[in-house]
Amino acid sequence: MLPAAAASEPPAAARSGGAAAASRGAARPQPAGAERPAGAAPSGRARVEAPPGAPMLRLGRLAAHVLRPAPAAGGRFDGQVCVVTGAARGIGLAIALRLAKEGAKAVCIFDLGDGSDAIAALKTAAPAIEAVCMNVELTSESAVSGAVAEVLRSFGRVDVLVCAAGVTGKTNVKTHEVDTADFSKVFDINVKALFLCAKAVLPSMLASGYGRIVNIASISGKEGNAGMLAYSASKAAVIGLTKVIGKDYVNMGKDITVNCVAPAVVRTAMVDAMPPEQVKYMTDKIPMSRTGSVDEVAATVCFAASPECSFTTGFCFDASGGRTVY
Numbered sequence: 001m002l003p004a005a006a007a008s009e010p011p012a013a014a015r016s017g018g019a020a021a022a023s024r025g026a027a028r029p030q031p032a033g034a035e036r037p038a039g040a041a042p043s044g045r046a047r048v049e050a051p052p053g054a055p056m057l058r059l060g061r062l063a064a065h066v067l068r069p070a071p072a073a074g075g076r077f078d079g080q081v082c083v084v085t086g087a088a089r090g091i092g093l094a095i096a097l098r099l100a101k102e103g104a105k106a107v108c109i110f111d112l113g114d115g116s117d118a119i120a121a122l123k124t125a126a127p128a129i130e131a132v133c134m135n136v137e138l139t140s141e142s143a144v145s146g147a148v149a150e151v152l153r154s155f156g157r158v159d160v161l162v163c164a165a166g167v168t169g170k171t172n173v174k175t176h177e178v179d180t181a182d183f184s185k186v187f188d189i190n191v192k193a194l195f196l197c198a199k200a201v202l203p204s205m206l207a208s209g210y211g212r213i214v215n216i217a218s219i220s221g222k223e224g225n226a227g228m229l230a231y232s233a234s235k236a237a238v239i240g241l242t243k244v245i246g247k248d249y250v251n252m253g254k255d256i257t258v259n260c261v262a263p264a265v266v267r268t269a270m271v272d273a274m275p276p277e278q279v280k281y282m283t284d285k286i287p288m289s290r291t292g293s294v295d296e297v298a299a300t301v302c303f304a305a306s307p308e309c310s311f312t313t314g315f316c317f318d319a320s321g322g323r324t325v326y
Helices: 004-008 012-024 054-066 090-101 116-125 141-155 180-208 229-248 276-283 294-304
Strands: 081-085 106-110 130-134 160-163 210-216 255-263 316-319
Touching: 081 090, 081 141, 081 180, 090 106, 090 116, 090 160, 090 294, 106 116, 106 141, 116 130, 130 141, 141 180, 160 180, 180 210, 180 229, 180 255, 210 229, 210 294, 229 255, 229 316, 255 294, 294 316
Parallel strands: 081 106, 081 160, 106 130, 160 210, 210 255, 255 316
Antiparallel strands: none
């Protein structure tokens, strides 16, 4: 509240403006004997009385839209249990590190690769973190369900699942040259594994009433990259799968959202293994004329994985340097 002196003594400009306004707004004299109709406003317009309590009702509705709980003091993921697939390196590791730095209680890595360096990095980033790496064949339903059961035994719940494991398969080949076995392998790892992981964690999320699932898709799933039939088709399937799962869990009285992030080409070991002409083909399509960084993708993923992302589900966020804007 302003001090009394300030409230009663507006600036000179305000005083002069106020005098003019008072002059302009002065009531016009009325003919003798004229009276305002009962209930009429000074201007002559009918006054509509608001129902009792209406102002408070409007205020309550406004507050429900505007007021949000403050983020936890320790970070957006304070005390949460997170599972990240494919986090022994690359985008998955960058995501795991960000989750740890923002307060996660536990980060569990599902990966067939050696996760010792990732665990060391997590411990350095957040010394109090409970970090484990489990050797999980993500295309096997029994292996995935067993790994999730182990996480639940150890930590009691899964709050966040990020599916970052993926492969490109053979690239720079025409459709008639695509190896059928390679096509199946790409779909097993890029699509089937996501379905199996979601299927395994969702019962726990339903029981707790909270959960965030974020799948790593790709811009190639929206636009298609020539020479990458299996990869592009699999990432389109990830986007479709995400839309369905997201819609499956709305209107249940639960705070569960499922979204995906579609990066353009990001400099990782997987990209380094591609033919240079394939990488150039993808980079040339990016208006920013560069590859993305794993940290830039992790930032987008961690918003989608956070409690803040409570009114968006079944959506595909882009991290594309302007390549796609839809």
